Amino acid sequence: SQTNDPVLETDEGTALPADALVVAEDVHKSFGRLEVLKGIDLEVKRGEVMCIVGPSGSGKSTFLRCVNHLEKLTSGRLWVNGELMGYRQKRGRLYELRDTEIALQRSDIGMVFQRFNLFPHLTVLGNVIEAPVQVKRKPRAEATAMARELLERVGLPDKADAYPEQLSGGQQQRVAIARALAMEPSLMLFDEPTSALDPELVGEVLDVMRDLAEGGMTMVVVTHEMGFAREVGDSLVFMDDGMVVETGAPAEVLGDPKHERTRAFLSKVL
Numbered sequence: 371s372q373t374n375d376p377v378l379e380t381d382e383g384t385a386l387p388a389d390a391l392v393v394a395e396d397v398h399k400s401f402g403r404l405e406v407l408k409g410i411d412l413e414v415k416r417g418e419v420m421c422i423v424g425p426s427g428s429g430k431s432t433f434l435r436c437v438n439h440l441e442k443l444t445s446g447r448l449w450v451n452g453e454l455m456g457y458r459q460k461r462g463r464l465y466e467l468r469d470t471e472i473a474l475q476r477s478d479i480g481m482v483f484q485r486f487n488l489f490p491h492l493t494v495l496g497n498v499i500e501a502p503v504q505v506k507r508k509p510r511a512e513a514t515a516m517a518r519e520l521l522e523r524v525g526l527p528d529k530a531d532a533y534p535e536q537l538s539g540g541q542q543q544r545v546a547i548a549r550a551l552a553m554e555p556s557l558m559l560f561d562e563p564t565s566a567l568d569p570e571l572v573g574e575v576l577d578v579m580r581d582l583a584e585g586g587m588t589m590v591v592v593t594h595e596m597g598f599a600r601e602v603g604d605s606l607v608f609m610d611d612g613m614v615v616e617t618g619a620p621a622e623v624l625g626d627p628k629h630e631r632t633r634a635f636l637s638k639v640l
């Protein structure tokens with residue numbers, strides 16, 4: 371919305387945990403009469419890799435889209451890197467941000483989708499420098515140097531001049547990761563990044579994500595790759611029907627699930 375009227379009274383004294391990069395507080399999201407998120411409370415610490423698993427339709431994608439404010443919450447609050455997403459606080463009141471201001475908040479969050487979403491008419495290098503040049507106004511030479519480093523990091527140094535259609539799905543997804551990293555985000559969101567890939571291409575994308583996690587990136591990863599969740603994840607969240615059913619260390623949740631719904635889900639995917 372483009373209004374700039376105060377919409378909510380702030381509760382002065384809301385103190386966020388210093389080590390939390392993402393704080394979701396009672397997040398609700400409805401589409402019309404369909405309530406998709408029914409009060410999500412989650413905290414992601416700086417440097418943490420949180421994996422979210424759950425049945426199709428449980429609200430995982432909607433939650434990720436709420437984190438970067440691609441979807442506006444119906445109620446609740448969501449902070450990323452100290453910023454209350456969608457709002458600015460002024461004289462003890464909250465004001466809804468304009469779309470351009472929200473875009474600025476969002477530029478601190480990288481997102482990688484199931485489908486690679488590369489610009490088909492741009493080369494790999496063009497895809498990676500697009501946002502830094504257009505949104506951040508980074509000088510082209512600087513953006514290009516950084517893009518080449520990122521392509522090196524995702525194992526594609528020789529693909530800078532290729533077009534997306536000339537790449538495999540796994541290579542395209544690695545470019546998508548490099549493109550997100552080019553904005554130097556403090557948080558990376560992954561929505562089933564390997565689900566659309568042929569099985570033999572899954573590993574190369576997970577390897578890049580593992581490398582990113584080892585480098586200290588804060589990540590929220592919706593995935594069905596339980597091996598990745600167990601080995602790379604610091605925490606595992608099981609979502610069902612718009613709610614967090616269970617959360618804990620991956621080995622704990624996978625090895626000794628406390629809830630029947632978690633057990634039922636895991637018995638199908640493990």
Ligand code: ADP
Nearest residue numbers: 401404406424425426427428429430431432433
């Ligand atoms: P998941 O990612 O866990 O499979 P989603 O978040 O995609 O689940 O979807 C949760 C529910 O919300 C589904 O019932 C889906 O149909 C519904 N939904 C998602 N986006 C929209 C939308 N833009 N409009 C209406 N319903 C939606």
Ligand code: MG
Nearest residue numbers: 430431432561
């Ligand atoms: Mg989804």
